[in-house]
Amino acid sequence: MQEIELKFLVPESRLKSLMRQAQVKSSQITQLAAHYYDTPDQQLAQAGIGLRIRKEGDTWVQTIKAGGDGIAARLEHNAILDNGQVQAMLDNNKLMPDLTIYKDTSIASTLADFKLKKLAQKLTRQYVTDVKRTTRLLMEDSKDEDSNSIEMAYDHGEVIHGHDDTQRDPIQEIEFELVSGDLDFLFTTAKTWCKRYKLCLSTVTKAERGGLLITGQNHSPAVKADLSQLNINKDSSIPAFVRAAVHNCLLQILPNSSAVVAGSKDDEHILQLSIGINRLRAALQAFTGFSDELNPDWQPILKQTATLLGSYRELAYLASYIEPKLQEFNAPVVDWTADLEALKIKPIDVVAANDFQLTLLELIAFVMSDPHLEPQADKCANDKLAKILSKQHTKFVKAEQSLESKNDASDNGSDSKDLESVDSHNVNLESSDKDQAQHKLYRQLTDLRYINQFAVPLLNKKDGKKKAKRWLKRLIKAQKSLGRYCEHLQYQQRYQQKSEENSNALYGAGWFAATLKKDLKRTEKHLAKVKDSSIFW
Known part of the structure; x- marks a missing residue:
């Protein structure tokens, strides 16, 4: 089955008022003790899989979560375990998940890359969570049996290292999970609570929290753009x-x-x-x-x-x-x-x-x-993209021509910020027309790069993809080079401004003034290649 839920962090300043809405007569409070499992080298975590055994009231449940859309939907499989068998394993300190449960289930494909017998032998308890959960069912006013309903769950507790219980991390979050009905009701409800209690979206699961705890990290590494996850094709x-x-x-x-x-x-x-x-x-x-x-x-x-x-x-x-x-x-x-x-x-x-x-x-x-x-x-999107790409390319050309005209004016002496004669001691800190033209060109280059990257997967001919690859390679080099130039220009101006109160900053201002000259030559070279390249659409 697929669960659809939205998770939020709760600001401390809004917690009391939020709890007044969470703890109503119809709400339920449950103590949840969960044991999470993985291999010592975190094979499941690396595959985006969470595996746990959790006591929910008087019932023990084995759950695996994986996949989904990476945003609000995940695959989930729950299996109720025999309480007697679980207690026997607990008495012997040998509580372990049963992976044979997943044969011939909807979750089986998620584990297809693993040899289950070998995986089972490597599993160890990595961390546990001890959480008090307050749940409340939110329903849209309707007499229809299939009316919209959401389970609100506020969790307060901690995640505890599986081999050192002195290492702990607090948990304070609220989730809204669609039980039945339309997605619109889920988002409308979440927005209402978000407005009222200043909630902040979080994609960090309890499994991820546990993984961070055992690796001694506060946050997961930054996530870069991954175009391999762009789910589109020529149709x-x-x-x-x-x-x-x-x-x-x-x-x-x-x-x-x-x-x-x-x-x-x-x-x-x-x-x-x-x-x-x-x-x-x-x-x-x-x-x-x-x-x-x-x-x-x-x-x-x-x-x-x-x-x-x-x-x-x-x-x-x-x-x-x-x-x-x-x-x-x-x-x-x-x-x-x-x-x-x-x-x-x-x-x-x-x-x-x-x-x-x-x-x-x-x-x-x-x-x-x-x-x-x-x-x-x-x-088909393919039918409209050529026009859009051409429009964006035209914006780039105009921005480049505008910069060229500013350079010509600078060469004629009308712009005191000609980079070939920049003096770090008397730079005008106000943004010149030339600076603005450079930043505008960078924005156009950046937009052109992103739009091209979105469009490339729609190409269905090999020669078209090769041309697009060459084009993008030159475009990205020019965009990065101009971006570096613009950043260094900002740093130069920062140090120059700082020198008014601290003369030590003159070194930095002079350093970047010299660096800008090299940046400019490199950027002009890459821009020329983009101008000379034939478009692929």
Whole structure:
């Protein structure tokens, strides 16, 4: 069977008021003790599989969870165990799962890559969870026996290391699982609770929490874009295609946003979250006519989130990576601590913001909605992509031409920020027309890259795929090169501005002024190759 649920972290400030709604007369409280199993080298976890034996009230249940859509749906198989047999194993400290249960079941394909006998011999208890669960059934007002219903479950407890019970990690989360009825009711209900109690979506399962505990990690590694999980082909319909593109972006966004709201300040989490959001923005902008269900209100919220994350990351990266690198070359110390502390909005504030969390919920709902119900469900996405790619390519060409005109003006002396004669002691810190043109070109290159990557799987001819691969290779090199240039320009301006209060920063300003000259030559070379390349569509 497939379970569809949404999990949220509960902010401490809203817990009391939330519990007043969770603990009503009809709610039930159950103590859950679960034992989780895996091989010593975490083979099941690496395959995205969770295996447990849990006591639910007076009943012992063996559960395996796996697969699903990577967002809200997972495959789940539950088997009630014989209490006497379980107790006998507990008495001998030999409680182990029975893998023979899964033969000829819907979950069998998930374990197809494992030899069950050998797997069973390697399994050990890795960690346990001790949770008090408060459940309440939420139903839509209806006399229909098949009315919409959701189980709300608030879990409070801890995950405990299986071999060292002094190592523990708290659990405080709420889940909404669809019991019967329509998905719309699940998302409508979740949004209501999210608004009221400022809940934050989390994709971190209890199995993942346990895995982090036994490996001594606070958060899972950052998740990068994985285009191999882009579930489209040459026959994909227009509404199915745009859902697949959004889904692929969410696979990158959600785990990284989950880490940030859980307290991660890791640069890679923030970077990959920002990239995921920008990929999503590019898809929503380019494919806006592919679905009637795309909400134009998503774009400004996503843009604001990406902008705030970028502002923080630029300064944090400068302090934690760039400054130490410069000091390796005997640069005088520049302390950016006060600048970071002066930022009023931190990444956790940005990601936990209610409008962003509600937008994520709406995007998940969109991805899970039925594309066959849309007006263009009988039309292939392939038929519209050439026009969209050409339109995006035209934007790139215009942006490149605009930059060339600014360079020409600079060469004629009208722009004091000509990079060939930049002086780190008298740089104008205001963004020039040339700077703006460079950033605009970078945005167009980035959007063009993402849109092309979404489109390539629709190609059905080998020669077309080869051309697309060559084109993308050149495009990505140009995009990365220009991105590096723009970042270094921002760092140069940061150090120049900092030098007004700390002369030590002049070293960094001069360093990046020199670096920019090399960046510019490299970027111009890669851009020329993109301009000379024939398009593949």
